[in-house]
Amino acid sequence: MLWLDSVFAVPTVAVRLETNYGAVSDIQKRIMPFIDKLHKSGRIQRIEQKEIWGYSLIAGGFTFHLRNDNIAVSYAYSVDEISRPGTLPSFEMPELRTYSEIMKETCEYVREILLSLDAVDDLRYDRIGVVADANLEGDSLPPE
Amino acid sequence: MNDLIDHIGRLWDNQIISVDSKFLSELDEQEAYYDRCHHQIEFSEETLSETGCRISLDWQRMFREPKELNFAETFEDVLNCKEKAFQYFENFGAGDLNYD
Numbered sequence: 616m617l618w619l620d621s622v623f624a625v626p627t628v629a630v631r632l633e634t635n636y637g638a639v640s641d642i643q644k645r646i647m648p649f650i651d652k653l654h655k656s657g658r659i660q661r662i663e664q665k666e667i668w669g670y671s672l673i674a675g676g677f678t679f680h681l682r683n684d685n686i687a688v689s690y691a692y693s694v695d696e697i698s699r700p701g702t703l704p705s706f707e708m709p710e711l712r713t714y715s716e717i718m719k720e721t722c723e724y725v726r727e728i729l730l731s732l733d734a735v736d737d738l739r740y741d742r743i744g745v746v747a748d749a750n751l752e753g754d755s756l757p758p759e
Numbered sequence: 760m761n762d763l764i765d766h767i768g769r770l771w772d773n774q775i776i777s778v779d780s781k782f783l784s785e786l787d788e789q790e791a792y793y794d795r796c797h798h799q800i801e802f803s804e805e806t807l808s809e810t811g812c813r814i815s816l817d818w819q820r821m822f823r824e825p826k827e828l829n830f831a832e833t834f835e836d837v838l839n840c841k842e843k844a845f846q847y848f849e850n851f852g853a854g855d856l857n858y859d
Contacts, residue, residue: 617845617848617849617852618848618849618852618853619848619852628837628841630833630837632828633825718841722837722838722841725834725837726834726837729828729830729833729834729837730830730834732828732830733828733829733830735828737827738827738828739825739826739827739828740822740825740826740828740833741821741822741824741825741826742819742820742821742822743819743820743836743837743840744817744818744819744820744840745817745818745819745840745841745844745845746815746816746817746818747814747815747816747844747848748813748814748815749813749814749815749816750811750812750813750814751811751812751813751814752811752812
């Protein structure tokens with residue numbers, strides 16, 4: 616087991632694309648079914664258009680940065696506010712999961728996005744990043 | 760982690776109270792790519808019980824020549840990078856980075 620699985624840690628996976636303005640409309644067209652799928656699942660909490668072309672979406676705790684120069688999927692724990700008529704809202708805490716579990720889901724999203732972009736011509740990448748963000752208690756600093 | 764903090768603290772005879780640091784190190788170099796990792800560490804002895812210790816490890820593979828995006832090959836690259844990054848994160852967490 617990774618030591619990151621025993622602490623409060625979340626992943627990001629990113630693929631940096633070579634900027635290709637000629638492919639912008641094709642990227643947009645190819646990525647839309649992925650965004651539609653997230654929308655239909657009811658998981659999209661926020662969606663913003665970025666720069667000349669690109670989207671930033673938050674869905675089910677995952678943040679997707681989908682641009683013509685970068686694809687990134689990251690996770691952050693967030694507390695959902697649930698409105699209740701006539702009284703204060705309630706708050707739903709997310710389930711605590713291991714770094715590896717979240718990474719598995721992150722990679723699955725990256726797989727879907729890359730599959731969507733497979734048919735775009737002249738798209739190149741020059742960097743792949745894998746991130747671990749952890750917040751540790753003082754007495755849980757590895758190695759234990 | 761404690762080894763790393765102790766190692767940094769040696770510069771001040773281990774009288775270190777807080778750390779807010781970024782380190783970028785090269786890990787591997789091949790003909791087609793090189794691997795590196797950005798490390799960001801933040802902690803304060805005075806507020807450790809409230810804020811904990813924040814660590815961000817940003818492992819990256821930089822390809823010397825951009826590669827054409829092709830689903831099968833690119834996703835395989837992503838999975839290979841994930842494995843290499845996990846291996847490095849493990850070594851980092853275990854303090855297996857040649858501290859003497």
